Amino acid sequence: MQDGAVHPGASPSPLPEKVSVTLIVNGIERRFSVLPWVSLLDALRDHLDLTGTKKGCDHGQCGACTVLVDGRRINSCLTLAVMRDGAHVTTIEGLAANGALDPLQQAFIDHDAFQCGYCTPGQICSGVGLIAEGRAKTADEIREFMSGNICRCGAYPNIVSAIQQAMGAKP
Amino acid sequence: MSTPNNTAKAYTGTPTSRVDGRAKVTGAAKYAGDFNAGGLAYGAVVEATIARGRIARIDAGEALRVPGVLDVITHENRPRVADSDEAWRDDLAPEDGSPFRPLYDDAVKFNQQPIALVLAEEWEIARYAASLVRVDYEKQPFVTDVYRRRDDAIVVEKPDKLRGDAAKAFAAAEVRHEADYFIPTEHHNPMELFATTAMWEAGGPLTVYDKTQGVQNVQQFLCGVFEKKPNEIRVISPYVGGAFGAGLRPQYQVVLAVMGALKLQRSVRLVLTRQQMYGLGYRPATIERLALGARRDGTLDAITHEAVGTTSQFEEFSRNDTGWSALLYASPNARYEHRVAHLDVPTSCDMRAPGAATGVYALESAMDELAVALKMDPVELRLRCYSERDQNEDLPYTSKRLRECYREGAAAFGWDRRKPEPRAMRDGKALVGWGMASGVWEALQVPVAVRIAMTANGHAEVSCAASDIGTGTYTIMAQVAADSLGLPIENITIHLADSTLPSAPVEGGSWMAASACHAVIATAGEVRSELLRRAKLMKGSPLADAVEEDVTLSDGKLVSRRQTDRGVSISDIMRHAAMERIEKEKTNEFAQDKAHARNTHSAVFVEVKVDEELGVVRVTRVVSAVAAGRVLNPKTARSQVMGAVVGGIGMALHEETIYDHGLGRIINHDIAEYHVPVNADIHDIEVIFVDEPDALINPLGMKGLGEIGIVGVAAAVANAVYHATGVRVRDLPITLDKVLGRRQAA
Amino acid sequence: MIPFQYTKASDVADAVRLIAANGGAKFIAGGTNLLDLMKDNVERPTTLIDISRLPLNSVEETASGGLRIGALVPNADLAWHPLIEKRYPLLSSAILAGASQQLRNMASTGGNLLQRTRCAYFYDTATPCNKRQPGSGCSAVNGVNRGHAILGASTSCIATHPSDMCVALAALDATVHVTGAKGARAIPFADFHRLPGDTPHIDTNLAPDEIITAIEVPAKGFATHYSYLKIRDRMSYAFALVSVAAALEIKNGTIEEARLALGGVAHKPWRDAGAEAALRGQPAEDASFARAADLLLRDARPQAHNDFKVDLARRAIIRTLTQAAHGTPQSQSNKTIQ
Structure with missing residues (x-):
């Protein structure tokens, strides 16, 4: 912060050049230029106007920013846009691209798996990732493998039910 | 009132999916920080790193030289703001004190206080430049530990009239229990970061998208602070990513964002970091002292509840904490007193069930200890002390089915299989404990206005300035509107949380559902009257001699209540009247009834499994039985109570804002180290709504649900941990070191 | 930034x-x-x-019967790699005990070794910290230190190493392969991380110009008798107060080989040769486990707020060794501790 001992020097460091980045976001190629320090999350929100992906902590501590990169769920706050050049990114906006909800989106509505809705895009992207992984089967496993997505409204039991529905498991 | 007739489908009382569900699962729902605009400037806050003192020197020179930095605002160069406390006092501000004014002067009143705002073309540029703002302080002594100010705390609440002599009765009681309990500082940590996007438009009003529980509160506050006319600032907040009380008062980021927009004459977004949100309000650390005196039969002779809460040096915030103890149980002698300690911290604020979540935790822990002393079942003890009347005001309730909560909750939980002694139940290496507690909250209702615009094609827009912070206001208003206008719910559009809409107070205190729904009913009544007036003018109208009480809206028609096939469709009426739309606005009206107390109640039953050697506590089962009048949407209501139980489990086991009192600084100021429950912490939660008819409170017989679900949960968990282990932990959270009896005071 | x-x-x-x-x-x-x-x-x-994007993301069998894990294999892939699950389930379990699936999908094997401490003062640039700013002092020594070290700490630093995976790698006697300007070398896992001493700002013995290319685990995988038990303040997505990796080879009820590593208690994954030696040749039962625990903790020095960790570590060691001996490793999903 403003601790002189920690940050000596009186001239700011120059900013580097912007870097051109291409991402295939929800199936559409998007090319843009950003400074290297722009996270994938901020690139989506501030540069591509895809604000469905949420910032809840910016430090990988809450899961609200979860998106799928090349099919895997990650925290978009802890990766740089430039590092993902060429990657396929799926955000919450891409799950119902043709107007039909993804089964997990519908299951979230059916099971009332959210209240305020702020963690929901991350929960759903995380759940889609979880289902694709094919590892978590039991309720205990779903709980554990969804624990990287905090829901402060406390919808956890309904989130587990929604994922079970979407998995085709008996609730 | 207009409830649906027998033939129409009633949405009220039927489990109904959220009407904003699709927006929320597709990412279309826009929160305060989601509104983009061309030329948006980004703000970053510089925070104080001392607990108390003054800024001797602040140097933004280096920060200003970073390419892309637009401005750095400090107390030295800020735009003019109002200089009276009155202007800074929002609807929720404590009556006493002087509200915090960001960047006002050189005084540092708490650690993490905002002391500069950097504005830049991009967020990371602003954040980097913020790290370059140099500050020299003159430090002053500070205190952040409530225990160090316990004896200097100031009395803020005690009863007008004493009930008996609690001290004398306690001294003479056959069985006594007396102990201190402690709830640490807790932060709300809604998932959404506090954010404001202020949209500047030359010559137009400033449109402020803000994370708030009350847009009109913020709008009036901003007009006061920036000396603007009401039409110069508009506040909008269509979706709020949780708040739990943190969004009741305008937070400093809205002041800074507006200040930045006015100074730059440009749109500004300011999103606080998670860490910075620990510089906002919080549930106050509170020391609770309970003294209960009882007869051997379990009736109470004396209740004494004294609490010491926490507030800042500049405002005196407190909520009813101790009064619940004197209210809930029958006792001829009762005394309560709430004091607050002024510390070098921000002003505390409301957090879900403020006062009750803490005070009832202490009361219900103490009741459990009394039950142990009496060798009496904890439910039985509560039945022995059961009161049919509000013990403070000596009033009957509009309804109180707490007895049924105990009965139905215990039955669902299987309480009768509980072995009374601690450490008597096991599952493998885990000790099993069953605990319970009561909960109580208020059933308040407040004036809310609603506008309904109905069009000839049978659609209605329902507008109100109230917020939906995730509680389901959109949905419940749509249900009531659909029923009272006789339309399918798909034909109802709800507009909320825009300061230009009909007036509503902040969403909080569990008052919004009942208040907003009755405003919808009142306004729908006006629409119906207008339709009837027009229908009577129609040639050969089947309703020619109908009076208002006789008609209802159903299936898109205005019909006779007694003879539902006699009626006229809304579209016909409006076509004949050559009207495109009918627009009405009305404020709800509740009968003034000072002869009754209005409360919600609950009984919470909890199972924990505690590893005997390792002290690890898991909450494996919860049954929460709630008496809250008529439940309009069982689906969302269940979620609301379930979520509050999760919050209560967090309060019991996880949540604690940890101060380094030597530095006067919060050290776990993020959401990795400030623990809230994650999915793996939560297992079965069963919610029961006991049937609680209430013909007195309001026409729908409904009460709010926002707070009641959390009240009592922490005590029930603590009581279960005691039952499992024989260890009584009286300071939250119940971490494994305390269960193992090896905790050192920090 | x-x-x-x-x-x-x-x-x-x-x-x-x-x-x-x-x-x-x-x-x-x-x-x-x-x-x-x-x-x-x-x-x-x-x-x-x-x-x-360097090609360091494969898991290959070595001539000596072990596995060479590329430094860029994501944690999640490593945990779920068929060879790891089958032959090194301790490693798999420890990885799954850490972080979240999203983070494990991103985090690399090499990077996991270089995780820095979670000490709150290290993270808060408004406070002194010798690890962040050498010579500025340690705020934790006289501050809030419930989560801090009980073994191997110094007056300069009482921080702990946060990794779960490293605790298992320590127990498995892994080797860290690195390449630098002076060429390639192999660092035994025990020598990779450092104790704080008076240079707490240097976490590892990796030279500034070196890159981790692979982690090698030897043939011995302890796939029958192992367990990783992590004790923390909530059930998932939290750092360890104490964690224990236990790996045994048992023949006719007698311990032939034993490995014991602890997380959350020191500046590096903590192993104690004496404690492990004391297990060898002993019956696989509580008394042997308790002796080993006492030996491992004989020099434990708690801080003002974490006295509980010593006792907790002792109990956790005994429990984890018991789980390993019984062939009932701790599940990372079902939180019941058997």
Whole structure:
């Protein structure tokens, strides 16, 4: 912060050049230029106007920013846009691209798996990732493998039910 | 009132999916920080790193030289703001004190206080430049530990009239229990970061998208602070990513964002970091002292509840904490007193069930200890002390089915299989404990206005300035509107949380559902009257001699209540009247009834499994039985109570804002180290709504649900941990070191 | 975050050349810890060298019967790799006990070794910290230190190492393969991380110009008798108060080989040769486990707020060894502790 001992020097460091980045976001190629320090999350929100992906902590501590990169769920706050050049990114906006909800989106509505809705895009992207992984089967496993997505409204039991529905498991 | 007739489908009382569900699962729902605009400037806050003192020197020179930095605002160069406390006092501000004014002067009143705002073309540029703002302080002594100010705390609440002599009765009681309990500082940590996007438009009003529980509160506050006319600032907040009380008062980021927009004459977004949100309000650390005196039969002779809460040096915030103890149980002698300690911290604020979540935790822990002393079942003890009347005001309730909560909750939980002694139940290496507690909250209702615009094609827009912070206001208003206008719910559009809409107070205190729904009913009544007036003018109208009480809206028609096939469709009426739309606005009206107390109640039953050697506590089962009048949407209501139980489990086991009192600084100021429950912490939660008819409170017989679900949960968990282990932990959270009896005071 | 130049390394040699040429440079792979710290201005690299696409992401069998794990294999892939699950389930279990699936999908094997402490003072640039700012002092020594070290700490630093995976790798006697300007070398896992001493700002013995290329685990995988038990303040997505990796070879009820490593108690994954030696040749029962625990903790020095950790560690060691001996390893999903 403003601790002189920690940050000596009186001239700011120059900013580097912007870097051109291409991402295939929800199936559409998007090319843009950003400074290297722009996270994938901020690139989506501030540069591509895809604000469905949420910032809840910016430090990988809450899961609200979860998106799928090349099919895997990650925290978009802890990766740089430039590092993902060429990657396929799926955000919450891409799950119902043709107007039909993804089964997990519908299951979230059916099971009332959210209240305020702020963690929901991350929960759903995380759940889609979880289902694709094919590892978590039991309720205990779903709980554990969804624990990287905090829901402060406390919808956890309904989130587990929604994922079970979407998995085709008996609730 | 207009409830649906027998033939129409009633949405009220039927489990109904959220009407904003699709927006929320597709990412279309826009929160305060989601509104983009061309030329948006980004703000970053510089925070104080001392607990108390003054800024001797602040140097933004280096920060200003970073390419892309637009401005750095400090107390030295800020735009003019109002200089009276009155202007800074929002609807929720404590009556006493002087509200915090960001960047006002050189005084540092708490650690993490905002002391500069950097504005830049991009967020990371602003954040980097913020790290370059140099500050020299003159430090002053500070205190952040409530225990160090316990004896200097100031009395803020005690009863007008004493009930008996609690001290004398306690001294003479056959069985006594007396102990201190402690709830640490807790932060709300809604998932959404506090954010404001202020949209500047030359010559137009400033449109402020803000994370708030009350847009009109913020709008009036901003007009006061920036000396603007009401039409110069508009506040909008269509979706709020949780708040739990943190969004009741305008937070400093809205002041800074507006200040930045006015100074730059440009749109500004300011999103606080998670860490910075620990510089906002919080549930106050509170020391609770309970003294209960009882007869051997379990009736109470004396209740004494004294609490010491926490507030800042500049405002005196407190909520009813101790009064619940004197209210809930029958006792001829009762005394309560709430004091607050002024510390070098921000002003505390409301957090879900403020006062009750803490005070009832202490009361219900103490009741459990009394039950142990009496060798009496904890439910039985509560039945022995059961009161049919509000013990403070000596009033009957509009309804109180707490007895049924105990009965139905215990039955669902299987309480009768509980072995009374601690450490008597096991599952493998885990000790099993069953605990319970009561909960109580208020059933308040407040004036809310609603506008309904109905069009000839049978659609209605329902507008109100109230917020939906995730509680389901959109949905419940749509249900009531659909029923009272006789339309399918798909034909109802709800507009909320825009300061230009009909007036509503902040969403909080569990008052919004009942208040907003009755405003919808009142306004729908006006629409119906207008339709009837027009229908009577129609040639050969089947309703020619109908009076208002006789008609209802159903299936898109205005019909006779007694003879539902006699009626006229809304579209016909409006076509004949050559009207495109009918627009009405009305404020709800509740009968003034000072002869009754209005409360919600609950009984919470909890199972924990505690590893005997390792002290690890898991909450494996919860049954929460709630008496809250008529439940309009069982689906969302269940979620609301379930979520509050999760919050209560967090309060019991996880949540604690940890101060380094030597530095006067919060050290776990993020959401990795400030623990809230994650999915793996939560297992079965069963919610029961006991049937609680209430013909007195309001026409729908409904009460709010926002707070009641959390009240009592922490005590029930603590009581279960005691039952499992024989260890009584009286300071939250119940971490494994305390269960193992090896905790050192920090 | 301070401004930095961004560059991509084309191969390992290029990475080594780039880091040697840039004083303030750091490698970035998964980025989960580095970016976290950069956002708080704790890490302040002036250049980031992106190594995330180097071909270091395979798991290969070695001639000696072990496995060579590429430094860029994501944690999640490693945990679920068929050979790891089958032959090194302790490693799999420890990985799954840490972080979240999203983070495990990003975090690399090599990067996991370089995780920095979770000490709150290290993260808060408004407070003194010898690890972040050498010579500035340690705030934790006289501050809030419930989560801090009980073994191997110094007056300069009482921070703990946060990794779960490393605790298992320590128990498995892994080797860290690195390449630098002076060529390649192999570092035994026990020598990789350092105790704080009076240089707590240096976490490891990796030279500034070296890159981790692989982690090798020897043939002995302890796939029958193992367990990883992590004790923390909530059931998931939290750092350990104490964690224990236990691995045994048992024949006719007698312990032939024993490995015991602890997390959350020291500046590095903690192993104690004496404690392990004391287990060998002993019956696989409580009394043997208790003796080993007492030996391992004989020099434990709790801080003002974490006296409980000593007792907790003792109990956790006994329990984990019992789980390992019984062949009932701790599940990372079902939180019942058997």
